[in-house]
Amino acid sequence: xxxxxxxxxxxxxxxxxxxxxxxxxxxxxxxxxxxPLLCIAFEINNPVSSKACWVMEFITKKNxxxxxxxxxxxxxQINTVKFDSSVRPMAKICEIxxxxxxxxxxxxxxxxxxxxxxxxxxxxxxDWHRGT
Numbered sequence: 001x002x003x004x005x006x007x008x009x010x011x012x013x014x015x016x017x018x019x020x021x022x023x024x025x026x027x028x029x030x031x032x033x034x035x036p037l038l039c040i041a042f043e044i045n046n047p048v049s050s051k052a053c054w055v056m057e058f059i060t061k062k063n064x065x066x067x068x069x070x071x072x073x074x075x076x077q078i079n080t081v082k083f084d085s086s087v088r089p090m091a092k093i094c095e096i097x098x099x100x101x102x103x104x105x106x107x108x109x110x111x112x113x114x115x116x117x118x119x120x121x122x123x124x125x126x127d128w129h130r131g132t
Contacts, residue, residue, distance in 0.1 A: 001026060001030050001033060003033070010023065010040065010048050024058035024062060027066075028059060028062060028066065031066060034067065035073070037056060038056065038070055038073060041056055041090075042077040042081070044081060049083065053090055057090075057093055060093045060097075061096065064096060064097070064109065067097075068108065068109065068112050071112055071117055075121060078121065079123060079127060081124070094124070097109060
């Protein structure tokens with residue numbers, strides 16, 4: 001699947017769990033599409049960005065390791081997300097990252113996330129909570 005096909009396919013994703021799962025499975029089978037999917041997710045004035053966020057949430061739930069190589073990009077951009085339909089899945093990704101980071105057992109997320117990443121995630125989540 002090319003980046004153009006990825007973008008076009010997002011047009012067919014709707015709120016149904018089945019459609020989001022199908023799209024997530026396609027991306028999981030082509031890991032090189034994670035970064036382009038994140039780029040689409042952060043095109044904040046693009047209505048398709050919310051669909052990309054929904055799919056990223058499913059990917060992260062299935063396998064957190066897919067987002068870890070792009071964590072700097074993710075944390076640098078999350079403060080730009082404003083659509084309600086995008087905030088919820090991005091907040092869920094942040095929750096998954098935090099639960100994994102603060103888990104008792106040593107894990108890869110603890111090795112990758114820096115204090116800067118944690119601060120960026122916390123700031124974005126507080127902004128979303130305040131509604132700004």
